[in-house]
Amino acid sequence: MFSGALLVLFVMLVLPTPARAESTLRLQLPDTLEPIGATTFDGTGHAIGQSRFEIDTQPDGLRTMQVTMGIDDGASMVSQATLAPVASGLGGAAGDPAVALQLIEERSIATSADGQNFPLLVVDHTAGRVSCYPDGDATRPGKHIDIPDEDRLVNVPMQLFFLPLARGEINSLRFQIAACGDGPVLHRMLAERHTPIERDGRRIVEVEYGPDLGKAVAWLAGDLLPSFSFWFDASNGTYLGHRMPIHRKGPEVTLVRQGLTPPEIGID
Numbered sequence: 001m002f003s004g005a006l007l008v009l010f011v012m013l014v015l016p017t018p019a020r021a022e023s024t025l026r027l028q029l030p031d032t033l034e035p036i037g038a039t040t041f042d043g044t045g046h047a048i049g050q051s052r053f054e055i056d057t058q059p060d061g062l063r064t065m066q067v068t069m070g071i072d073d074g075a076s077m078v079s080q081a082t083l084a085p086v087a088s089g090l091g092g093a094a095g096d097p098a099v100a101l102q103l104i105e106e107r108s109i110a111t112s113a114d115g116q117n118f119p120l121l122v123v124d125h126t127a128g129r130v131s132c133y134p135d136g137d138a139t140r141p142g143k144h145i146d147i148p149d150e151d152r153l154v155n156v157p158m159q160l161f162f163l164p165l166a167r168g169e170i171n172s173l174r175f176q177i178a179a180c181g182d183g184p185v186l187h188r189m190l191a192e193r194h195t196p197i198e199r200d201g202r203r204i205v206e207v208e209y210g211p212d213l214g215k216a217v218a219w220l221a222g223d224l225l226p227s228f229s230f231w232f233d234a235s236n237g238t239y240l241g242h243r244m245p246i247h248r249k250g251p252e253v254t255l256v257r258q259g260l261t262p263p264e265i266g267i268d
Helices: 215-224
Strands: 026-028 036-041 047-057 063-070 076-091 097-111 120-124 129-133 143-146 172-180 184-193 197-199 202-211 228-233 239-245 252-257
Touching: 047 252, 120 172, 129 184, 143 184
Parallel strands: none
Antiparallel strands: 026 097, 036 047, 036 252, 047 063, 063 076, 076 097, 097 120, 120 129, 129 143, 172 184, 184 202, 197 202, 202 228, 228 239, 239 252
16 A cells, blocks of 8 residues: 555556465565655645655565654554565566565554544454454454455555456455454445546546445435545556545545645545
8 A cells, every 4th residue: 555666566466376375366476665655634625744655675674664644733543564575476588487465464543633543453464363352452352253264455555456456457345354343344345437537638547435334225325324434646557545444433534645645636
């Protein structure tokens, strides 16, 4: 989720049958890794803070991706994903397997403006378990649930997961996210691609996602259920911004790539 080159990755959705207790997602390894700064805006379009996306390579070859969302009143969300290099199954120019990244672990912790820590969410793709720890403290007893055999959970690197939509390769995508309430819970989600728009010479595509209720009841839910969005440059899939709550009790914020404003990426 998080550098200029990293944001042009795509998710392989058709894969060989995976082993139990591992993510089915494969994320292509970028040539270069660069951090991205973003401005945090409130619902009225006023800048209220700064956010940052970055990725580091560890000595053992693992990649650590981190997203820090912050607003000036002190509320924040820090999310991290650990990924391992694996063979993607795509042959390189010389026939060698291309290297990809596989999700190993994701975790998120939010803090309210008054300094209250919300539960720490940990998605362990290797163990096949989602955990929630009270007050952001992993040393305290937590609550746990198992991940389904087909692990389609993705919480942190969503703009990578949405790239097939951004590029127009597909029009919709089903997946799951994890959250902490009284304990861990999995939500079925549906992401859909909007028709690209032109803004200041740039083609912009919005990917909107929300609860997946199936076609039978989706028309009834309409605008009553929450939905969130990512915005991409439609020509190359570059991440431009996204909207979501900074924590589960709000407020909703919009992150926009540094140097741009909400109207410049199609948010009026």
